[in-house]
Amino acid sequence: MSPGTAPTPLAALWRERRPSGPPVAHTFRQTYADRWVRFHSLPGSKRYPEGEDEYAILLHRYNTVLDELFAGAEVFVVTVDWSTTLTGPAVRPEPRRSLHPGGVLWWTESHDDDPDPEFHTHSRLYADRRPWRHGCVDGPLRAVADDTLAELFVIDTELRRIHAPYDGGADVILTTPAERDRLRAKHTDWLSRCPSGL
Secondary structure (H helix, E strand, O other): OOOOOOHHHHHHHHHHHOOOOOOOHHHHHHHOHHHEEEEEOOHHHOOOOOOHHHHHHHHHHHHHHHHHHHOOOEEEEEEEEEEOOOOOOOOOOOOHHHHOOOOEEEEEEEEOOOOOHHHOEEEEEEEEEEEOOOOOOHHHHHHHHOOOOOEEEEEEOOOOOEEEEEOOEEEEEOOOHHHHHHHHHHOHHHOOOOOOOO
16 A cells, blocks of 8 residues: 555445445455356466466556556555455465565455354455556566466556456456446457357
């Protein structure tokens, strides 16, 4: 977070602007289905890159969409780790800590609906605020592509547009269905062939 931006105001802003659900990236597709589009990160819907040429393709795809969403804007970069206890150590603290050293804890989402406490987990979200620059999250994007970073998403400071990459692509939430359709039409070669869009 930039100086003077405490995590509590971001949580309050999320509750105000995104009351439909918590800031958990893997739920965005269902929560915002009418404004959602998924882009695959590699040709043929290949999930994991093999070699630098494929990393270059996926970083190009991620950054192209990120530039279209956030060029000239400030963004929050959000990374996630998780623990089996509310305040305990992260199960996999790296690479989140080294890839996002300026991230400040701003939200904890507990998953404790299982009757057995051994299956309870707590996702902790960390954010920083920065001007969007092409390539400024390439390290975290590579870690997500390799499935070594639990979750990552980038969102503008008004919380209007979300880019949530995963190992295999990115879920993008736009402001309206029309804006979603325009973005989808720009990158038809990156879409799934499945009618569901997955």
